[in-house]
Amino acid sequence: xxxxxxxxxxxxxxxxxxxxxxxxxxxxxxxxxxxxxxxxxxxxxxxxxxxxxxxxxxxxxxxxxxxxxxxxxxxxxxxxxxxxxxxxxxxxxxxxxxxxxxxxxxxxxxxxxx
Amino acid sequence: xxxxxxxxxxxxxxxxxxxxxxxxxxxxxxxxxxxxxxxxxxxxxxxxxxxxxxxxxxxxxxxxxxxxxxxxxxxxxxxxxxxxxxxxxxxxxxxxxxxxxxxxxxxxxxxxxx
Numbered sequence: 064x065x066x067x068x069x070x071x072x073x074x075x076x077x078x079x080x081x082x083x084x085x086x087x088x089x090x091x092x093x094x095x096x097x098x099x100x101x102x103x104x105x106x107x108x109x110x111x112x113x114x115x116x117x118x119x120x121x122x123x124x125x126x127x128x129x130x131x132x133x134x135x136x137x138x139x140x141x142x143x144x145x146x147x148x149x150x151x152x153x154x155x156x157x158x159x160x161x162x163x164x165x166x167x168x169x170x171x172x173x174x175x176x177x
Numbered sequence: 178x179x180x181x182x183x184x185x186x187x188x189x190x191x192x193x194x195x196x197x198x199x200x201x202x203x204x205x206x207x208x209x210x211x212x213x214x215x216x217x218x219x220x221x222x223x224x225x226x227x228x229x230x231x232x233x234x235x236x237x238x239x240x241x242x243x244x245x246x247x248x249x250x251x252x253x254x255x256x257x258x259x260x261x262x263x264x265x266x267x268x269x270x271x272x273x274x275x276x277x278x279x280x281x282x283x284x285x286x287x288x289x290x291x
Binding site for chain 1: 225
């Protein structure tokens with residue numbers, strides 16, 4: 064069965080510092096990969112997605128992610144974090160073989176210190 | 178315009194009661210989903226419907242019954258509520274077909290069972 068691992072439960076970075084959130088997936092074929100963000104008490108907003116093609120994808124709010132097939136990873140990055148980026152971030156994988164359902168990682172809580 | 182809306186936003190009820198959560202999308206999508214986010218923020222799919230037909234039914238107690246009166250609506254009815262049903266329930270929608278397609282999430286309904 065497919066699974067998604069986000070190794071870091073919490074990450075704290077200083078405002079203006081760079082950020083990398085890790086995501087690894089377990090699936091035989093190429094999955095479709097997503098990063099969502101959830102602010103406190105809010106729903107999920109899509110940051111970016113990877114379906115095929117260029118392995119470096121750009122998203123909203125200055126985020127980017129790189130798909131590395133050899134490492135089964137899809138890490139999320141941002142060069143300079145803003146206080147408003149404090150939220151919980153979820154990596155997810157979707158596969159046609161599993162009925163187009165999204166399988167989510169456990170999430171990473173990002174704290175930004177000023 | 179709200180793309181995916183859910184009512185109510187908060188729901189507090191007692192064990193043993195029956196309650197419903199409504200979901201509507203105005204995106205013209207054919208596929209709708211219900212996800213459950215537990216107290217540890219773990220998100221898991223419960224159901225998906227494609228044009229009013231049940232496609233995915235994960236291992237969910239049969240106290241949970243989705244109802245899709247038309248392709249723009251997917252309601253979730255829960256019978257005999259239990260303490261463990263306390264969670265945030267998210268509705269989502271996407272296009273149908275070969276995909277992959279992005280899923281758009283509603284704001285969530287926080288259910289508290291006392």
